[in-house]
Amino acid sequence: MSQFAEVSFIGEDDSEYFRRLFDRTFNNLNPRYLLPADEDEVKRSELHHRMMQFVFQGNNYVGPVKEALQFGQHRRVLDLGTGSGIWAINMADEFPRAEVIGIDLAPLQPRSVPPNCTFELCDIESGIPYPDGYFDFIHARSIHTGIRDYPQFLREITRLLRPGGLVLLIEPDLTPIVDGKPVALAPAGLGGGDWSTFWETYRNCLRRQDIDTTVPQRLTDMLTTTGAFENIVKRDGNIPVGFWPKDPLSLSVGQLQWLDYDLFLPALRPMFLFHGLTENQVRSLITGAQRDLYHPVAELSTHVNIVHASKLL
């Protein structure tokens, strides 16, 4: 059980941290990040967290995290793009002697948190305001869609980690898998056709925002290119979507991913409209993808890239 402390850096009225766009609420710090910052997105972040806990067999992480956080008096953990903050809160509970800091564009996190957990507002694209070597462990999950210069992001992580410190990067692919095969763009009318069209449109919008949609598959190469890490380990998360898996563990993962996507599809409406699609086009994209999600004629799944590495001593 946590002991709770109040976080005081944001007052009761936090409306200045948010703006409205096409009937959803967004962060007010970085207008280029076009996923909402509201209750549904918090719910989605929590579903994603629960799903990853199943993938990690009940844990909040993979890799030598305990080793990175043992010894020493003051260990520090940074969660980049913390979203609902649930990962940071769980880590603060698990490591009560470590200080856990979550940063995000929007104050979506709860006010009551463990005493060793804090949240800060920060646009990572403008730099992360902590000294060199300050952190022992840095976690960045599902954030590449908000980072235009991912190599610079990795340089900033390198700067912030102490020698021997650990980074854990987790990024889902943006190309869906239909009946076991990655499908960049399937013909409409076939199983998963509308699903893959939806994802293709999403990738196109991100590209227009100068986001490199190939980052998830290239995490290992990009970390290697920094020349600053050793023991780079890649793991693959094969994530079913929906209720088709037979074994109970995969079924739990599939159900959670299905619930996540059920919220994700309408969350992209503002982004699609912002990029000039008409209301009719957006409606048809979302209802088509919903058809494939609610009445699947093919087995949908997705792939998550999980990479951890230690900064060279």
Ligand SMILES: C[S@@+](CC[C@H](N)C(=O)[O-])C[C@H]1O[C@@H](n2cnc3c(N)ncnc32)[C@H](O)[C@@H]1O
């Ligand atoms: C898809 S959510 C993932 C949340 C959480 N990491 C998780 O795995 O559930 C991405 C989060 O990253 C944050 N984010 C995106 N770009 C960012 C940036 N440039 N600086 C800070 N946070 C950012 C968003 O506000 C959002 O809360």
